[in-house]
Amino acid sequence: MTDTLTTETSQGETSPGAVADETAVQTQPATEADAANAGADQTAEAQPDQHTDDSHAHPSDWQYIKIALLLALLTAIEVFTYFESVHNLSDAALFVSLTVLMVLKFGYVAAWFMHLKFDSLLFRRVFQVGIVMALGVYIAMLTAFEIW
Amino acid sequence: MAADQVALATTPQAVSQPQVAGHSPSMIPKGVSNNKLLMWLFLGSECLLFGALISSYLLLKERLPEGEIGPEDVFDIPFTSVSSFVLLLSSLTMVLALSNMSRGDEHRFRVWTVATALLGATFIAGQVYEFSVFYEEGLGYTTNIFSSAFYSLTGFHGAHVTIGIVMLMSLVVLNLRGRLGPDRAEVVEIVGLYWHFVDIIWILIFTIVYLFPQ
Numbered sequence: 001m002t003d004t005l006t007t008e009t010s011q012g013e014t015s016p017g018a019v020a021d022e023t024a025v026q027t028q029p030a031t032e033a034d035a036a037n038a039g040a041d042q043t044a045e046a047q048p049d050q051h052t053d054d055s056h057a058h059p060s061d062w063q064y065i066k067i068a069l070l071l072a073l074l075t076a077i078e079v080f081t082y083f084e085s086v087h088n089l090s091d092a093a094l095f096v097s098l099t100v101l102m103v104l105k106f107g108y109v110a111a112w113f114m115h116l117k118f119d120s121l122l123f124r125r126v127f128q129v130g131i132v133m134a135l136g137v138y139i140a141m142l143t144a145f146e147i148w
Numbered sequence: 149m150a151a152d153q154v155a156l157a158t159t160p161q162a163v164s165q166p167q168v169a170g171h172s173p174s175m176i177p178k179g180v181s182n183n184k185l186l187m188w189l190f191l192g193s194e195c196l197l198f199g200a201l202i203s204s205y206l207l208l209k210e211r212l213p214e215g216e217i218g219p220e221d222v223f224d225i226p227f228t229s230v231s232s233f234v235l236l237l238s239s240l241t242m243v244l245a246l247s248n249m250s251r252g253d254e255h256r257f258r259v260w261t262v263a264t265a266l267l268g269a270t271f272i273a274g275q276v277y278e279f280s281v282f283y284e285e286g287l288g289y290t291t292n293i294f295s296s297a298f299y300s301l302t303g304f305h306g307a308h309v310t311i312g313i314v315m316l317m318s319l320v321v322l323n324l325r326g327r328l329g330p331d332r333a334e335v336v337e338i339v340g341l342y343w344h345f346v347d348i349i350w351i352l353i354f355t356i357v358y359l360f361p362q
Contacts, residue, residue, distance in 0.1 A: 061247050068240035075236060078359055079229040091361040102355040106348055113239050113344045115337075120180045123188045130192025134199025141203040 058115060067112045074105050187338045191345045198349050201304055205297040212294045220362045222282045231274040232354045238267035239347045242340045252330040258320050265316040268309050275306045308346045315339045
């Protein structure tokens, strides 16, 4: 596994069966042109994540506090919806409002506190696959209970 | 070309190149930590577990026979709201613990980590109290289909929070013994990921189970 990963080229190609000398060529830019290409590729990959190294450039403490205050505000709005005397929403409108608030809170925690906004795109993809599969489980259970 | 390859292969630089400069051998070329990736894979699989539990709750709740004790008979939303704020606050203290460890302030790391564990323990205490009140009101685990689904879902979440508290206290002990310092801040981040995931799951449970119109 490690060998496979460490032989990855700047283009993301792997050569697990490569002989040692070929591996050495792949794992270091042989020329200035190769190095430039590698840098360009890394930049292109890094842009969506801001950086590829997942141990740097996390938000400041003050930013975390601001996000927490926002989450507290969203939670307070959610709780207020429980008291029918402070709103006049139908069940459908209430359902939609609560779903939007829930998704917003979920997104803020995942993006800022779990650093998905800053970390490798790979982590985001892994988490998204988990969420999509969880929704698949729900759909499968709806089918099993003959809801359709 | 072949001669160049041989020359490159035999240079020390070529041999050491597979490891990204400045990173441990556990880091793969793009700077993605294997340990963090493993935690994310675990959290992805946890989505399936909680997806199944939440789905079960939603489907079984609808099949509650008329006259049986249901959610509207037992839920205490103001009390559970306070628990939700407590767990939300613990996510903030967790990121502050990581932030301080990354900066090398180990004393503040311990303070924030213990604070996170205490907030988690407060949440669990609230859950135990809530369960005991429900039980006194006649809602046992096997009372009806709603109670089984509800206790399974929230109980599993509570178990996750409890495991998280153990992990947090382990971090503090490791730090006090000198086995966890700023050079291993990633360990704190990985435990933090688990903790935030538990918080995210509660965000879903609180809205879907407690707040959605019954």
